[in-house]
Amino acid sequence: MSHVYISHAPQDLDDLLKLHEALRAASIADWYAPDGDNDRVRNNAAIDDASAMVVLVSAASVRSKAVRQDVERAKARGLTMIPYQIDKARLTGFFKQEVQPHLRLSNAMPDGLDQLVGEVQKAYRRKCPVFAVMNLKGGVGKTTVSAQVFGAWHAAIGGRVLLIDLDPQYNLTQTFYSMDFADESAARDRSVISLFERSRLHMRDAASPAENWLGLSTEPFAPVARSYLVHDIMAGGDSPSGRFDLISGQFEISKYAFATDLTALEQIKRHFLRTVEYYRSEYDLIVFDTNPNATFLTRCALEASDRVIAPMHTDIYSLRGVKLLQQVIQQQVDPATRPDLSVLFNAVRRSEQSTFEADARNGAFDAVAGFPLSKALMNSALPRSRHLAVKAPQEGQPPWKQLTIHAGRGGGLKPIRESLKTIAMELNALESARA
Numbered sequence: 001m002s003h004v005y006i007s008h009a010p011q012d013l014d015d016l017l018k019l020h021e022a023l024r025a026a027s028i029a030d031w032y033a034p035d036g037d038n039d040r041v042r043n044n045a046a047i048d049d050a051s052a053m054v055v056l057v058s059a060a061s062v063r064s065k066a067v068r069q070d071v072e073r074a075k076a077r078g079l080t081m082i083p084y085q086i087d088k089a090r091l092t093g094f095f096k097q098e099v100q101p102h103l104r105l106s107n108a109m110p111d112g113l114d115q116l117v118g119e120v121q122k123a124y125r126r127k128c129p130v131f132a133v134m135n136l137k138g139g140v141g142k143t144t145v146s147a148q149v150f151g152a153w154h155a156a157i158g159g160r161v162l163l164i165d166l167d168p169q170y171n172l173t174q175t176f177y178s179m180d181f182a183d184e185s186a187a188r189d190r191s192v193i194s195l196f197e198r199s200r201l202h203m204r205d206a207a208s209p210a211e212n213w214l215g216l217s218t219e220p221f222a223p224v225a226r227s228y229l230v231h232d233i234m235a236g237g238d239s240p241s242g243r244f245d246l247i248s249g250q251f252e253i254s255k256y257a258f259a260t261d262l263t264a265l266e267q268i269k270r271h272f273l274r275t276v277e278y279y280r281s282e283y284d285l286i287v288f289d290t291n292p293n294a295t296f297l298t299r300c301a302l303e304a305s306d307r308v309i310a311p312m313h314t315d316i317y318s319l320r321g322v323k324l325l326q327q328v329i330q331q332q333v334d335p336a337t338r339p340d341l342s343v344l345f346n347a348v349r350r351s352e353q354s355t356f357e358a359d360a361r362n363g364a365f366d367a368v369a370g371f372p373l374s375k376a377l378m379n380s381a382l383p384r385s386r387h388l389a390v391k392a393p394q395e396g397q398p399p400w401k402q403l404t405i406h407a408g409r410g411g412g413l414k415p416i417r418e419s420l421k422t423i424a425m426e427l428n429a430l431e432s433a434r435a
């Protein structure tokens with residue numbers, strides 16, 4: 001569990017301590033710079049790991065460079081900001097623009113501090129939605145959707161997004177990083193296997209589960225701090241702001257498909273679910289890219305997710321993949337944790353709707369699919385575009401440049417970016433309605 005960051009000016013020590021005590025009474029961990037000093041590297045790291053930021057707004061803090069830099073960092077990282085006014089300071093300039101719109105609480109209100117603790121608690125305990133991009137058919141655009149639709153989600157909606165590469169082919173990882181980088185990261189267990197088994201990431205002298213091809217380690221472990229495990233795709237000086245992270249994939253997780261010890265597998269699944277649950281309070285959205293066949297990994301992804309997004313082509317083979325997927329969801333996942341299903345047509349012609357798509361939307365395939373496919377279909381669809389064709393990352397180029405929403409030049413980019421954003425907005429609306 002991360003902490004709540006308190007941004008303050010050194011002059012406001014009394015109010016800081018009052019807040020600290022109130023948070024402690026509510027069992028909420030906090031972090032603040034000792035004496036309000038401005039060690040940017042350390043303060044930025046603490047902001048990046050925080051679940052929210054409280055800004056003590058006062059005559060002293062609106063003049064403080066450190067507080068201003070805290071607020072800028074929180075904004076750039078998509079962190080929830082909860083300002084709390086502690087004197088009659090008037091907000092002008094930067095503070096008027098960036099802080100005032102969020103300012104609703106002050107210590108002049110009789111229950112101001114209680115309300116503040118309540119707000120902090122909400123942010124601190126919040127669990128973000130989890131999506132699995134899945135279809136039991138290969139090559140329908142799962143990896144493309146995972147990277148590009150959610151890159152657009154991040155650009156349009158903001159917040160902190162975590163992609164997890166659950167496919168042993170690890171194409172999603174290779175979308176952003178070179179194969180060497182991915183393999184080198186996996187060699188240190190800074191990769192997806194550390195969600196399932198205790199690894200060198202958890203204990204320096206532990207054996208690597210990736211090297212134990214036949215065995216499964218059921219040793220319990222505590223999830224490591226996010227920053228030890230993820231890769232920051234938005235790293236780099238001129239990158240777009242915000243957090244867009246990746247837990248990189250590796251081939252070795254395909255060993256679970258061969259394991260015969262069902263008790264051990266069950267334990268490993270529990271590790272995975274618990275670890276994902278832990279990271280849910282550190283992000284605003286988690287997305288799995290998944291493998292195209294039904295395996296242990298499919299079960300893990302389904303049990304952890306709130307929504308399955310199934311990309312499909314406008315053909316009967318994709319339809320069959322979605323039908324099987326729906327059967328697996330119905331038969332294998334407990335109704336209490338069963339994810340919703342949203343089906344997304346991919347690689348459609350922009351100029352005109354195909355007969356297949358029109359028929360599917362009219363319910364003509366509901367009987368063949370064995371469920372009301374027409375109701376599960378998203379209104380928006382992803383057109384075929386050369387800007388979505390895979391291209392290997394180029395050496396020396398930052399990983400975020402692989403996102404269609406941010407990089408590239410050429411005809412047709414504007415409409416495809418619009419389509420990606422429209423899909424992201426529709427998913428966001430579906431999720432808001434569910435919550």
Ligand SMILES: Nc1ncnc2c1ncn2[C@@H]1O[C@H](COP(=O)(O)OP(=O)(O)OP(=O)(O)O)[C@@H](O)[C@H]1O
Pocket residue numbers: 137138139140141142143144145167169171290291292346347348382383384385386388389390
């Ligand atoms: N809308 C699109 N327009 C153009 N090309 C696309 C589009 N969607 C996917 N592709 C291309 O189709 C190929 C397959 O896509 P992708 O790798 O995303 O599928 P997948 O479902 O993840 O495959 P797998 O089952 O192997 O994991 C890739 O070369 C990708 O670039």
Ligand SMILES: [Mg+2]
Pocket residue numbers: 142143144167171172289290
């Ligand atoms: Mg894929």
